Amino acid sequence: MYSMSKGRILYFSGPDCSVCRDLKPKLNDVALSEFPDFEWVEIDCALQPDVAALHSVFTVPVVEIEIEEKTYLRFVRQISVSDFTEKTRRLYDMLSD
Numbered sequence: 001m002y003s004m005s006k007g008r009i010l011y012f013s014g015p016d017c018s019v020c021r022d023l024k025p026k027l028n029d030v031a032l033s034e035f036p037d038f039e040w041v042e043i044d045c046a047l048q049p050d051v052a053a054l055h056s057v058f059t060v061p062v063v064e065i066e067i068e069e070k071t072y073l074r075f076v077r078q079i080s081v082s083d084f085t086e087k088t089r090r091l092y093d094m095l096s097d
Contacts, residue, residue, distance in 0.1 A: 007038040007095065009088075012052060012062040014045050019077075020061045026081050027063065034085060035092050038065070065091060 009031050013020035024042075031040050045052040045060055055064060055071075065073035065088055073087055 007035075007092075008041050008066045009035070009038050010041050010043060010055070010062075010064040010066060012043045012045055012055065012057045012060055012064075014060045017060045023061055023079060023081075027079070027084060030081060030085050035088060038088075038092070067091075067095065 009027075011024060011027065013024060028040060031038060043051050043055075043057075045057060052058075055062070059077055061077065061079060063073075063075040063079060063084065064071050072091055075084055
């Protein structure tokens with residue numbers, strides 16, 4: 001089906017976002033352990049506003065799951081680790097079939 005190496009988890013954050021700082025290690029741990037074939041990419045919206053604008057990110061945190069440069073999942077602001085894990089797992093498993 002799709003090449004797993006083309007999957008990416010985009011983590012959009014900001015330097016003054018305490019939620020971003022608290023959430024990042026939790027999601028990163030899940031990504032590394034549960035979805036090893038997805039690349040983890042961090043985007044600091046203050047340093048890369050052009051990338052944030054390209055993805056229509058106007059608040060943080062935002063997490064997008066991309067496959068072949070198309071967004072399949074998007075999580076915004078109130079992000080639950082369990083919700084992220086569950087929904088990403090469904091997509092990940094579908095791609096590995």
